[in-house]
Amino acid sequence: MPRITVTVDGIQYEEDVEPRLLLVHLLRERLGKTGTPVGCDTSNCGACTVLLDGKSAKSCSVLAVQADGCDVVTIEGLGANGSLHPMQQAFHEEHALQCGYCTPGMVMAAIDLLRQDPDPSEETIRQGLEGNLCRCTGYCNIVRAVRRGAQEMGQAVSRP
Amino acid sequence: MHRKEDARFIRGRGTYTDDVRLPGMLYGAILRSPHAHARIVSVDTSAAEAHPKVRAVITGQTLAGLNLAWMPTLSNDIQAVLATDKVRFQGQEVAFVVAEDPYSARDALELIDVDYEPLDAVIDARKALAPGAPVIRDDLEGRTGNHIFDWEAGDRARTDAVFERAEVTVAQDMLYPRVHPAPLETCGAVADFDKVTGKLTVWCPTQAPHAHRTLYAMVAGLPEHKIRVISPDIGGGFGGKVGIYPGYVCAIVGSIVTGKPVKWMEDRSENLMSTAFARDYHMRGEIAATRDGRIQGIRVKVLADHGAFNGTAQPTKFPAGFFHVFSGSYDIETAHCEVTGVYTNKAPGGVAYACSFRVTEAVYLVERMVDVLAAELGMDPAELRLRNLLKPEQFPYTSPTGWEYDSGDYPKALRLAMDMAGYDKLRAEQADKRARGELMGIGVSFFTEAVGAGPRKHMDILGLGMADGAELRVHPTGKAVLRVSCQSQGQGHETTFAQIVGQELGIPADDVEVVHGDTDQTPFGLGTYGSRSTPVSGAATAIVARKVRDRAKIVAAAMLEASPDDLEWADGRWSVVGDPSAGKSLAEIALAAHSNLELPEGVEGHLDAVTVYNPPNLTYPFGAYICVVDVDPGTGQVKVRRFVAVDDCGVRINPMIVEGQIHGGLADGVGMALMQVMAFDEDGNHLGASFMDYLLPTSMECPSWELGETVTPSPTHPIGAKGVGESATVGSPAAVVNAVVDALAPYGVRHADMPLTPANVWRVVNGNPFRTDLAVP
Numbered sequence: 001m002p003r004i005t006v007t008v009d010g011i012q013y014e015e016d017v018e019p020r021l022l023l024v025h026l027l028r029e030r031l032g033k034t035g036t037p038v039g040c041d042t043s044n045c046g047a048c049t050v051l052l053d054g055k056s057a058k059s060c061s062v063l064a065v066q067a068d069g070c071d072v073v074t075i076e077g078l079g080a081n082g083s084l085h086p087m088q089q090a091f092h093e094e095h096a097l098q099c100g101y102c103t104p105g106m107v108m109a110a111i112d113l114l115r116q117d118p119d120p121s122e123e124t125i126r127q128g129l130e131g132n133l134c135r136c137t138g139y140c141n142i143v144r145a146v147r148r149g150a151q152e153m154g155q156a157v158s159r160p
Numbered sequence: 161m162h163r164k165e166d167a168r169f170i171r172g173r174g175t176y177t178d179d180v181r182l183p184g185m186l187y188g189a190i191l192r193s194p195h196a197h198a199r200i201v202s203v204d205t206s207a208a209e210a211h212p213k214v215r216a217v218i219t220g221q222t223l224a225g226l227n228l229a230w231m232p233t234l235s236n237d238i239q240a241v242l243a244t245d246k247v248r249f250q251g252q253e254v255a256f257v258v259a260e261d262p263y264s265a266r267d268a269l270e271l272i273d274v275d276y277e278p279l280d281a282v283i284d285a286r287k288a289l290a291p292g293a294p295v296i297r298d299d300l301e302g303r304t305g306n307h308i309f310d311w312e313a314g315d316r317a318r319t320d321a322v323f324e325r326a327e328v329t330v331a332q333d334m335l336y337p338r339v340h341p342a343p344l345e346t347c348g349a350v351a352d353f354d355k356v357t358g359k360l361t362v363w364c365p366t367q368a369p370h371a372h373r374t375l376y377a378m379v380a381g382l383p384e385h386k387i388r389v390i391s392p393d394i395g396g397g398f399g400g401k402v403g404i405y406p407g408y409v410c411a412i413v414g415s416i417v418t419g420k421p422v423k424w425m426e427d428r429s430e431n432l433m434s435t436a437f438a439r440d441y442h443m444r445g446e447i448a449a450t451r452d453g454r455i456q457g458i459r460v461k462v463l464a465d466h467g468a469f470n471g472t473a474q475p476t477k478f479p480a481g482f483f484h485v486f487s488g489s490y491d492i493e494t495a496h497c498e499v500t501g502v503y504t505n506k507a508p509g510g511v512a513y514a515c516s517f518r519v520t521e522a523v524y525l526v527e528r529m530v531d532v533l534a535a536e537l538g539m540d541p542a543e544l545r546l547r548n549l550l551k552p553e554q555f556p557y558t559s560p561t562g563w564e565y566d567s568g569d570y571p572k573a574l575r576l577a578m579d580m581a582g583y584d585k586l587r588a589e590q591a592d593k594r595a596r597g598e599l600m601g602i603g604v605s606f607f608t609e610a611v612g613a614g615p616r617k618h619m620d621i622l623g624l625g626m627a628d629g630a631e632l633r634v635h636p637t638g639k640a641v642l643r644v645s646c647q648s649q650g651q652g653h654e655t656t657f658a659q660i661v662g663q664e665l666g667i668p669a670d671d672v673e674v675v676h677g678d679t680d681q682t683p684f685g686l687g688t689y690g691s692r693s694t695p696v697s698g699a700a701t702a703i704v705a706r707k708v709r710d711r712a713k714i715v716a717a718a719m720l721e722a723s724p725d726d727l728e729w730a731d732g733r734w735s736v737v738g739d740p741s742a743g744k745s746l747a748e749i750a751l752a753a754h755s756n757l758e759l760p761e762g763v764e765g766h767l768d769a770v771t772v773y774n775p776p777n778l779t780y781p782f783g784a785y786i787c788v789v790d791v792d793p794g795t796g797q798v799k800v801r802r803f804v805a806v807d808d809c810g811v812r813i814n815p816m817i818v819e820g821q822i823h824g825g826l827a828d829g830v831g832m833a834l835m836q837v838m839a840f841d842e843d844g845n846h847l848g849a850s851f852m853d854y855l856l857p858t859s860m861e862c863p864s865w866e867l868g869e870t871v872t873p874s875p876t877h878p879i880g881a882k883g884v885g886e887s888a889t890v891g892s893p894a895a896v897v898n899a900v901v902d903a904l905a906p907y908g909v910r911h912a913d914m915p916l917t918p919a920n921v922w923r924v925v926n927g928n929p930f931r932t933d934l935a936v937p
């Protein structure tokens with residue numbers, strides 16, 4: 001069984017894994033990171049989105065062995081010392097979640113979106129989140145939340 | 161108020177069923193039928209049993225030995241848990257493997273050898289009753305055909321008479337296609353049977369945990385006090401998580417057999433193939449009217465495709481749910497409907513996906529028919545509606561099929577929607593565009609919902625009356641815990657129910673913990689579906705809070721050495737009339753109620769109450785929706801440009817949450833109208849069994865919703881609130897379809913069936929409409 005080294009939410013793990021083990025199952029079943037859920041079996045829904053070396057990736061479509069040597073950030077690794085990441089706070093403020101099941105993946109995808117475009121238009125946000133399905137919100141408040149998150153993060157960066 | 165639930169969800173700290181982990185837990189997986197209809201000749205499990213990580217393989221024969229091969233459905237039919245004699249739909253459950261890890265459980269499924277003898281399948285519901293059609297349910301004694309039920313409502317003779325002499329009649333066939341609620345979290349369960357205590361604990365994303373417990377007790381023979389159903393956080397339900405699925409029973413049996421906890425989680429394709437579908441109503445609507453547009457009668461015939469087992473979730477006396485609210489929002493003299501249910505070789509279901517027990521179908525029928533009439537009369541569809549809408553002074557209004565609508569101001573809502581949309585300007589824009597050969601459509605839908613089932617006298621689920629309990633306990637320091645029988649799947653109950661208590665008692669909502677979903681901890685009730693939480697459990701919450709307030713009054717009187725008759729309630733305090741300074745807050749009263757204060761004879765102390773709320777009637781929220789679409793005449797692509805939604809659900813407990821509910825429902829409507837269908841080929845192969853083919857709207861297909869509001873309280877509800885969660889799903893598909901058909905008017909199109917995909921629109925435009933639910937037309 002291959003042995004991999006992977007950093008998840010700032011902690012380094014060494015794990016023996018079957019080559020076929022999916023990254024999302026490594027996170028959920030082996031490391032107890034159940035904040036990242038599974039919503040489909042065809043890579044459409046994006047509920048399992050994490051940051052893999054800084055870029056958003058659907059963790060149901062990555063083998064754990066492919067993450068060897070990588071840095072993974074999940075929803076549980078955002079925010080420091082109990083405080084919320086601005087994007088998490090924005091989702092709360094704008095009522096951008098209901099059942100909460102798409103939320104972890106949606107927040108991670110939104111953070112990656114802002115990496116590419118720190119001040120996105122509504123159209124850019126909708127395109128950027130096209131890989132993440134939500135059944136509850138009708139997306140409207142998610143778009144608002146990402147705009148708000150972008151503003152907050154912009155402020156955070158511009159502050160001395 | 162912002163949501164209390166968010167704190168855990170935005171951190172990935174919710175607890176959904178698949179997050180539950182127990183020591184020694186095993187994993188189950190289901191072997192499913194590749195055939196829609198086939199006799200099972202043999203099932204060989206020996207190779208699977210020899211797999212080193214497999215702990216048990218359960219077949220229909222295993223279950224038959226426990227008398228569990230079949231289970232009762234919510235419609236007084238039976239459903240196979242694991243098939244014994246035949247399989248009756250593709251994806252049906254055939255065997256259950258329990259293994260040490262989920263990957264090995266799936267491996268072992270490949271090792272089971274089932275010998276099938278394929279049979280002809282019944283896929284097209286219109287052929288189910290044909291002589292010589294294959295008999296699907298030969299397990300039922302004496303069953304020689306696929307007919308399930310006939311049901312009718314309204315006055316047939318009077319309706320026929322109105323049609324005889326009407327100046328204008330129109331008729332239209334329409335299909336509300338089979339769709340699926342597809343909650344992002346699939347179904348699953350963790351079953352843990354403790355042999356020492358004899359107690360069974362089941363974690364499961366059920367919308368009705370108490371009903372599940374009672375059914376498990378009835379079916380499995382375990383006493384109810386030895387069954388604990390825990391519905392943890394649910395990743396959306398949308399009606400797909402009301403009933404009991406074979407996988408739940410298999411997980412329970414797996415735990416009993418192995419003595420270990422067993423987790424079973426289905427994947428997406430299993431969810432789409434085997435859990436409750438929605439709709440699948442083949443409808444013929446007719447309207448009788450005067451030439452100047454006065455609607456006189458509506459007549460409807462429905463052929464209902466229920467799949468292989470009649471598992472439709474609805475009150476016992478209503479085999480077609482509340483379909484007979486199909487006379488809608490209009491002042492109509494008479495109406496009649498007849499509904500025939502048939503078996504086909506498809507998965508069971510029917511009532512799901514925010515349908516309020518078939519109100520989706522009813523509203524779609526009438527709102528399409530009004531547009532068909534408008535086209536026939538050459539009249540503007542909004543104007544035709546304004547001429548026929550019920551007037552505010554007519555409420556409470558008894559409909560021609562016997563519903564008593566509680567309250568409404570319909571013209572006000574429609575006029576608001578028209579103002580918001582700039583209706584006249586839109587029509588002018590449309591005329592300009594038509595002159596240039598561009599296709600723009602404006603669709604209007606006005607709906608009346610019927611939610612909050614319901615009065616125990618008429619409404620029960622398998623004999624369980626549809627009343628709901630609430631328990632409220634105020635702690636000595638004035639904080640409170642409310643226990644309710646409804647079960648949130650994202651609707652925000654932990655926030656809004658705390659707000660109701662807060663408003664009634666003057667306790668900050670943050671100081672009220674709402675407990676739900678654990679049958680050991682909460683009072684009995686029937687759960688959350690049919691938008692019934694606010695009408696029933698919300699009412700129970702207000703009433704139980706008022707009981708506590710009444711008790712607090714007696715305690716306050718003892719504290720103040722006054723007569724209770726001299727006290728008045730204001731700003732969260734009981735105080736002496738005319739002397740507001742002589743008063744006690746609820747927190748002070750709570751502490752005193754738990755102290756050594758001398759209380760009047762018969763008052764036991766402490767500050768808590770229990771109630772059961774039996775609603776006197778449903779609530780009838782309503783709304784006016786206007787959708788604007790642009791259609792590309794070359795490709796048939798529909799773009800929803802704007803969507804204006806005016807909803808009236810009476811008093812809004814939390815406007816932010818109400819708006820979020822409406823946004824979600826509008827996305828459902830756009831998805832159903834334009835994208836979603838569960839199609840089958842003639843062998844019964846499911847052609848929409850993954851998100852590759854069963855398309856859900858993304859952020860790209862949804863416009864920015866434009867919401868409006870009017871407030872017409874329900875006179876029968878303690879706080880004037882009506883349900884709302886399903887309104888937008890009910891009301892919006894007709895608005896989208898009406899808009900697309902309106903756009904296609906230059907081609908002489910009067911109707912086109914959902915989903916209006918580019919291919920279908922293109923075919924309609926070219927005079928060659930296509931039945932999207934069947935791969936072979």
